Amino acid sequence: MIPAPFEYLRAHDVAHALDLLREHGDEAKLLAGGHSLLPMMKLRLARPTVLIDIAELADLDYVRVDGDTLAVGALATHARVGEAELVRAEAPLIAHSASLIGDPQVRHRGTIGGSLAHADPAADLPMAVLAAGATLVLEGPAGRREVDADDFFTGFFTTALEPDEILVEIRLPRRAGEPWGYEKFVRRSNDWAIVGVATVAGRVALANMGSAPLRAAETERALAAGAGIDAAAELAAENTDPVSDLHADPAYRRHLARVLVARALSSAPG
Amino acid sequence: MQPRGSILGTRVQRVEDPQLLTRGGVYTDDLVDDALASAVHVSFVRSPIAHARITSIDLTALRAAPGFVAAFTAEDLALPGARPMLATIDERFTRPILAAGTVRYVGEPVAIVVTEGYYQAEDVGELVDIEYDPLPPVVDPLAAGRDEVLLFPDVGTNTVCEFLPEHRDEQLFENCEVVVSSEIVNQRVAPAPLETRAAAASWGSDDRLTMWLPNQGAQTSQRALAALLGLDISRLRIVTPDVGGAFGAKFGADPEHAAVAWVARELARPARWSEQRYDNMLAMTHGRAQLQTVTIGGDRDGKLRAYRLDVVQDCGAYPAIGALLPSLTRMMAPGTYRFERVESAARCVVTNTTPIGAYRGAGRPEATAAVERAVDLFAAEIGMDPADVRRRNLLPAFAEPQENGSGALYDSGDYPAALELALSAAGYDDLRREQAERRERGDVRLLGIGLASYVEITGGGDEAGAPSENALIEVHPDGTATILTGTSPHGQGHATAWAMLASDELGIPIELITVRHGDTDLVPEGGGTGGSRSLQQGGAAVQQAARELADIARLRAADMLEANPDDLRIDRDRAAITVAGSPHVAVTLAELAGVERLFVRTVFTAPGATFPFGAHVAVVEVDTETGRPTLLRLISVDDAGVVLNPLLADGQRHGGLAQGAAQALFEEMVYDDDGNPLTATFADYAFPSAAELPMFQLETMETPTTYNPLGAKGLGEAGTIGSTPAVQNAVIDAVAHLGVRHIDMPTTSRRIWEAIQTATTNAEGRL
């Protein structure tokens, strides 16, 4: 549980971080809160030889209203996202999601950008931004580009990020007052979801029901067609491919998805 | 009954806490000592395979690595290994310090790597090139019992030892109207102390070893380590720094400790070892690991008549303390009940898994879990309230020692009173009413109420005879005092408790008393802390020493004051000896100590083990749609005789209840069929946090024992023993009306949901 040797570099702004990324190529990894990367390095499941620390990039730590979106800097910590009045008012689903992550230590180090870039299919924020219909802003050598959350999570711990790109901002539709629902099925309060559900504005996203966070498309279609909650929730596990692990086999996960989607929808009337 | 002003029985604050909460403890890995300057770091390369022959070990790539000092394999070590702890076990089950030729579990040490720096160890260790020729593994103890795959082909069987009744009574259940039988898994759990294992070793110029290690009794560790190293104990000094949790798994010494001592001598340099969490989960002994078959018989009116317990004990790859656990389980088999006939048998087998050792309760929780499940199964079968079945069959109150029919002599007890207190504190009838209402309404969240009545054995003697412990008290000329104890505190609060006892007798303020333990040069004898023995033996010894010291002080004061010793008494307000009737004529203990050293060493011997008891009630909510259980309440009556300090007692009970509930709901060390551990990190090994536990409701009951003047029995493990079956019974009770009779631990959401599905499908099938 001691990482393999690595070189440590600290970036002083986004441009510097991009330069360092280009210089060190595949050998390098960005280090934000370190709460996914460092555990993997300690188990020697990840062995970057260079770490580029971006945790001090103050220019990526913000929460602000930008027209009809709420812009969250990639380095905003889970604690900040969970507690900021602005997020709680304009994107309560996201604030709630962040506030359920791990424990206080994790929430004060881990960042929203790190969580999304890490793309753990069982994690909270990936599913939440998917339900929220977020747009992710990536910056690379050629400048900035925007990717819909729907296109960002491409598979098991993989995303649309190129190796020379940094996730800089998460743009959330402002949804003050809109009903939302969130269900995180865990054994212990600080665990990852065995199955998770996030829903807002007719969108329903699932965690740990496949290799990436995904939308419960059949449920959404049924809801749009005017189906009742129970009937729509019955379809929640369609087209999912959940894993089998210590906590659940696929059959139990599918069952949980149906129950939890019904609960999330019932807690989000409208 | 205590003299006026006695502090015994009061909530004296822990004297240990200010340092622990500010500067922190000094654990083995924190030690700074001249003797350890420029120590090398020892680490172990462990087997990644459960069962294999080692075909080659190549150490050449290491030599050029930064920080490399040395590397060793079994061939280098000429040490005898850890022999089985029972004389009846075949010696060929001996565990080598490093695997020699064959590895038998994932985590077994195969090579030693020594580096200058701690962080280098893992890099260098990766370069050790070991080739394995895999052998078929056996993980399931029942499969191991069939001897198709052998861990020790020379021995020819995986069965290490068997404990059988003198004759099996084929008519055990003859006169029973109802007989119920079930298989129950008492699953393997990891002790997971916050402080992992560690050691620091330094050989002196006199060729004598000083070894610092976290342990539960320096003297026991000294004997165990001496045996592993083939040394006379006089050449070995053990020092115990602060210890961050042990739970039974830090008793004695492990092969790794011997290896560290050996390396220090071989290299003529001090050596240190501090284990990583992953290694700790794999290679520190695990606990429990019994497969049980219970059969219980009685009449439809609720009368219990006969009980049989068959145990298969998984010992892991080598028979350590695991092979001793079933004896305790068998001894406590009937628990608090009056059966006409009880029979038990046990068989210990080796499997390709981590060796099993002692774990909080060690053998007794397994007995309680079995009988408490059995009683509930019986109650469900005859359709009677489990509280009523217990009421009907508990042993009545007794003050004279009484045989339990399985080899234990219960000292004193009042099991019915404990049960009634727990039931009324829980509001049992109201809970049953609420349970019925929820069921009638068809609520998704159902209520389960679980009971456990328990009795356990604490402070048993060792093979040498009756349980005993020593204490030494010395009063110094400056008015302070020192207590030396053969017990070995590691969180329980002995420094507070022992100071209370001495202060109460001698009048020396608690803050002027220092309690020392865990250095075999200072305290050569002692039984350590385990089996909930400390207060009833070590505390009793302190009190006895203080009384003897007061007697000596009176005799010396008599000389000095030219008074008759019979006219002298101890004045506890001044820590002085005074003349009755003329209190101005006095000499303080400090003054006496100034004239001549004033100290007493004494040994307290108890007539036997004591049997604390109690009753727990758990209230659990089960979400029938998801299977998720939530522990809502845990009410405990833990009668451990007279309580010295309720604050310390509450702490022991809280920890015990949490750990017991954790076994029922969360914890399990899981292996796949190939013997790969699946729960070797804290992300996967699910011990609960405070968020998963309710406030505990502790009820007070004190039935004294006559076996020591304090009237105290052991309390350190009690919470663990009653709570596990209470919580498990509550989970099953929540869904019992659906036809569920049993769910194995840990009762996870998935298992509960599956049990509901099976029961519902069966019910539909019957229609």
Ligand SMILES: Cc1cc2nc3c(=O)[nH]c(=O)nc-3n(C[C@H](O)[C@H](O)[C@H](O)COP(=O)(O)OP(=O)(O)OC[C@H]3O[C@@H](n4cnc5c(N)ncnc54)[C@H](O)[C@@H]3O)c2cc1C
């Ligand atoms: C004990 C514990 C409990 C946890 N519980 C939960 C939980 O309940 N739910 C949950 O969702 N998560 C949980 N987590 C994970 C936690 O949320 C992590 O903090 C988060 O997943 C990663 O964020 P980070 O800032 O720490 O990223 P890091 O660990 O620093 O980085 C993670 C990955 O993302 C990359 N990266 C980081 N920032 C960027 C960026 N701006 N652009 C491009 N790539 C980037 C890194 O190179 C790395 O590959 C837990 C973690 C721990 C240790």
